[in-house]
Amino acid sequence: SIDADRLLSRIRALGDIGRDSGGRLTRLAASDADKAGRDRLVQWLCEAELEVVVDRVGNIFGIWRDAGNAANAPVLIGSHIDTVIDAGIYDGCYGVLSGLEAIQTLREAGTALAHPIAIAAFTNEEGVRYAPDMMGSLVYAGGLSVDEALATVGTDGSVLGEELRRIGYAGADGPDFSKPHAYVELHVEQGPVLEREGVPIGAVENLQGISWQRITIEGVANHAGTTPMSMRRDPGYAAARVIGFLHDRATTSNTPTVATVGCIAFEPNAINVIPSRATFTVDLRDPDTERLKAEEAALAGYLQDLAAVEDMTIMTERLARFEPVTFDARIVGIVEEAARMRGLASKRMTSGAGHDAQMIARVAPAAMIFVPSVGGISHNPREYTADVDLVAGANVLLDVIQRLAAD
Amino acid sequence: SIDADRLLSRIRALGDIGRDSGGRLTRLAASDADKAGRDRLVQWLCEAELEVVVDRVGNIFGIWRDAGNAANAPVLIGSHIDTVIDAGIYDGCYGVLSGLEAIQTLREAGTALAHPIAIAAFTNEEGVRYAPDMMGSLVYAGGLSVDEALATVGTDGSVLGEELRRIGYAGADGPDFSKPHAYVELHVEQGPVLEREGVPIGAVENLQGISWQRITIEGVANHAGTTPMSMRRDPGYAAARVIGFLHDRATTSNTPTVATVGCIAFEPNAINVIPSRATFTVDLRDPDTERLKAEEAALAGYLQDLAAVEDMTIMTERLARFEPVTFDARIVGIVEEAARMRGLASKRMTSGAGHDAQMIARVAPAAMIFVPSVGGISHNPREYTADVDLVAGANVLLDVIQRLAAD
Ligand SMILES: NC(=O)NCCC(=O)O
Numbered sequence: 105s106i107d108a109d110r111l112l113s114r115i116r117a118l119g120d121i122g123r124d125s126g127g128r129l130t131r132l133a134a135s136d137a138d139k140a141g142r143d144r145l146v147q148w149l150c151e152a153e154l155e156v157v158v159d160r161v162g163n164i165f166g167i168w169r170d171a172g173n174a175a176n177a178p179v180l181i182g183s184h185i186d187t188v189i190d191a192g193i194y195d196g197c198y199g200v201l202s203g204l205e206a207i208q209t210l211r212e213a214g215t216a217l218a219h220p221i222a223i224a225a226f227t228n229e230e231g232v233r234y235a236p237d238m239m240g241s242l243v244y245a246g247g248l249s250v251d252e253a254l255a256t257v258g259t260d261g262s263v264l265g266e267e268l269r270r271i272g273y274a275g276a277d278g279p280d281f282s283k284p285h286a287y288v289e290l291h292v293e294q295g296p297v298l299e300r301e302g303v304p305i306g307a308v309e310n311l312q313g314i315s316w317q318r319i320t321i322e323g324v325a326n327h328a329g330t331t332p333m334s335m336r337r338d339p340g341y342a343a344a345r346v347i348g349f350l351h352d353r354a355t356t357s358n359t360p361t362v363a364t365v366g367c368i369a370f371e372p373n374a375i376n377v378i379p380s381r382a383t384f385t386v387d388l389r390d391p392d393t394e395r396l397k398a399e400e401a402a403l404a405g406y407l408q409d410l411a412a413v414e415d416m417t418i419m420t421e422r423l424a425r426f427e428p429v430t431f432d433a434r435i436v437g438i439v440e441e442a443a444r445m446r447g448l449a450s451k452r453m454t455s456g457a458g459h460d461a462q463m464i465a466r467v468a469p470a471a472m473i474f475v476p477s478v479g480g481i482s483h484n485p486r487e488y489t490a491d492v493d494l495v496a497g498a499n500v501l502l503d504v505i506q507r508l509a510a511d
Numbered sequence: 512s513i514d515a516d517r518l519l520s521r522i523r524a525l526g527d528i529g530r531d532s533g534g535r536l537t538r539l540a541a542s543d544a545d546k547a548g549r550d551r552l553v554q555w556l557c558e559a560e561l562e563v564v565v566d567r568v569g570n571i572f573g574i575w576r577d578a579g580n581a582a583n584a585p586v587l588i589g590s591h592i593d594t595v596i597d598a599g600i601y602d603g604c605y606g607v608l609s610g611l612e613a614i615q616t617l618r619e620a621g622t623a624l625a626h627p628i629a630i631a632a633f634t635n636e637e638g639v640r641y642a643p644d645m646m647g648s649l650v651y652a653g654g655l656s657v658d659e660a661l662a663t664v665g666t667d668g669s670v671l672g673e674e675l676r677r678i679g680y681a682g683a684d685g686p687d688f689s690k691p692h693a694y695v696e697l698h699v700e701q702g703p704v705l706e707r708e709g710v711p712i713g714a715v716e717n718l719q720g721i722s723w724q725r726i727t728i729e730g731v732a733n734h735a736g737t738t739p740m741s742m743r744r745d746p747g748y749a750a751a752r753v754i755g756f757l758h759d760r761a762t763t764s765n766t767p768t769v770a771t772v773g774c775i776a777f778e779p780n781a782i783n784v785i786p787s788r789a790t791f792t793v794d795l796r797d798p799d800t801e802r803l804k805a806e807e808a809a810l811a812g813y814l815q816d817l818a819a820v821e822d823m824t825i826m827t828e829r830l831a832r833f834e835p836v837t838f839d840a841r842i843v844g845i846v847e848e849a850a851r852m853r854g855l856a857s858k859r860m861t862s863g864a865g866h867d868a869q870m871i872a873r874v875a876p877a878a879m880i881f882v883p884s885v886g887g888i889s890h891n892p893r894e895y896t897a898d899v900d901l902v903a904g905a906n907v908l909l910d911v912i913q914r915l916a917a918d
């Protein structure tokens with residue numbers, strides 16, 4: 105079994121890197137805080153005597169191989185250490201540090217395996233600063249060219265490639281394996297299912313589709329006091345209509361569709377000026393491809409009608425679009441089996457969040473392991489998973505990779 | 512008559528001060544751009560040999576008096592030179608520069624008057640950076656203590672008093688008259704009425720009430736992908752409901768009530784995070800005191816119900832509250848008479864915008880003169896008034912102050 109204290113103390117230590125003066129944890133991709141987190145991770149990888157490799161998009165790999173297995177592709181354990189704004193400490197970091205812990209445990213036990221084992225911390229999984237999300241793993245899996253990724257302009261106007269150079273994580277060729285033997289990702293559920301059902305292990309068999317758009321509505325700035333209601337072309341009001349439409353439609357639909365408007369800005373954003381422009385993001389998700397398409401079409405239709413009725417220009421920009429993914433059935437079975445051997449109940453389930461596993465599934469058999477999130481809360485400083493569940497998940501990961509690396 | 516070329520060239524010169532690299536004019540109160548505008552104005556006041564006085568809240572006065580009238584209170588012409596974000600060039604500046612032009616014209620003609628004439632450029636009329644609006648004239652009229660005004664924290668976290676010191680416009684005691692003999696303000700209408708009716712001069716007899724609030728809704732940040740719609744407490748959605756309520760209620764009311772949401776912010780403002788908090792401003796106006804109160808009460812009731820239904824905390828902060836004002840009937844009559852003598856049609860009307868005249872009316876007989884705004888557009892770079900209308904308005908101002916200063 106893994107060293108619970110070592111794992112938990114590392115999770116807490118990494119969770120203290122990138123706190124602002126108000127105590128809020130924010131380690132956006134390729135920021136100074138991300139650099140500090142990366143530096144600490146690399147230090148741990150070096151202490152564990154792993155071979156450390158950074159690729160051009162900043163993905164960090166720590167590889168354990170020996171003379172006996174070096175010719176084979178490694179089993180890869182991955183996740184990310186970038187965070188959202190005002191984040192919890194588990195999202196992503198738990199998976200990376202559990203992977204490191206599993207490798208160290210096997211190595212210290214002198215276990216000989218047919219395949220090397222590697223861990224990866226993928227760049228910009230959250231997608232908060234640079235869209236799309238899961239960018240590092242998408243590049244690794246060949247779904248986005250590295251040059252395109254490096255040219256991405258962030259919400260703050262920064263360019264990812266420049267920021268990676270600035271923080272010293274613009275690497276070179278990357279690891280010598282382009283397709284892992286298998287891929288496993290351990291993550292907090294971030295949703296309410298496991299806690300509600302009292303099940304400690306989720307064997308994740310699929311992952312819903314994700315559609316991200318940025319919508320810009322242009323109206324006419326005018327004076328808040330002198331402009332009669334009938335003469336207004338107020339894009340802030342139009343944006344409010346769209347937010348209401350998305351929320352009410354998803355809420356009353358009786359489907360698992362979720363719709364979120366997380367970012368908004370008005371221009372010029374002055375108290376006595378009817379906005380000239382409203383910009384906001386839409387995050388739409390559904391486990392069913394056809395339904396996700398239908399939701400996107402419904403939004404497009406609504407926007408078209410709204411533009412006509414309100415006499416405004418509405419522009420839509422796609423920021424991310426990922427189809428639902430089905431994970432490798434054999435690995436899902438191995439996760440269930442590993443849980444059972446540890447005396448832990450498990451449950452096959454869907455992932456509501458996007459994960460690097462979703463990208464790596466394009467090039468290798470992949471699956472995920474979830475542990476419960478208290479209150480189903482994530483992307484929030486109150487994100488929390490009990491230590492006993494963290495340790496149980498890491499032990500299941502240990503058993504799963506040992507099994508996958510054996511043949 | 513006034514020197515049209517001198518007036519128009521000054522309006523254009525001041526309108527070029529404070530443009531950003533994109534050509535957008537923004538001279539927020541007590542900013543570097545405002546300092547540059549103030550410096551230019553003071554230079555013109557000095558060239559016109561006026562006595563220049565700056566008071567503690569940064570109001571600039573230019574006084575013309577002679578040995579014969581120095582014992583009497585001056586007739587005051589006022590307005591402001593601060594702007595909104597991405598502003599037009601006429602709002603405020605037209606009134607200040609026309610006042611200067613009128614004084615220079617009278618002086619150059621050797622006119623002897625029973626009262627001195629002064630012009631004032633009041634600090635922070637727009638209220639965009641520091642609330643409330645009309646702050647400088649409110650302080651001058653005794654409606655707000657100067658210390659309270661100087662302690663105001665702006666939208667950018669700055670403190671007005673510190674900013675005034677920084678730009679060199681934190682003055683001392685101010686002018687030696689606390690109550691002008693009379694007050695007149697010339698302004699572009701900023702609304703559609705005069706242009707629609709083809710009338711060049713508005714004799715403004717009253718001004719609607721203004722209610723500004725900042726509303727903060729607190730929900731629960733959570734993951735956009737994993738949180739079922741039924742488990743969300745999304746303050747962004749709640750804010751959208753309020754924006755829709757305000758707009759639809761004002762639009763369908765058959766009253767002149769106007770309601771505007773000009774500023775909004777979500778926290779943490781990330782694409783895949785349900786916001787934890789939404790903050791927005793509400794600008795409510797009505798010429799009728801009781802109706803304005805009823806609109807405020809309707810909003811408060813809506814917020815209370817919403818907080819209960821959506822299980823959120825809603826906080827309301829008052830940023831400005833001004834009752835409707837009725838101007839001095841004698842001066843309104845003088846404006847009409849002056850227009851008629853110049854062969855110009857005039858119309859008694861209400862002001863939709865707030866103005867310094869509204870504050871000064873507390874301590875002196877006051878009224879305003881409006882000229883047409885093309886398309887009723889203001890607080891927008893497309894704000895425009897034809898030169899012929901600008902000149903006509905300034906000549907009416909000239910005649911009105913000459914008459915007011917005569918006895
Ligand atoms: N796991 C996780 O929070 N990923 C971020 C990408 C997303 O699902 O929005």
Ligand SMILES: NC(=O)NCCC(=O)O
Pocket residue numbers: 327328329376602636637638644645701863864865866
């Ligand atoms: N005239 C003018 O635009 N004043 C600004 C204050 C307001 O009415 O919002």
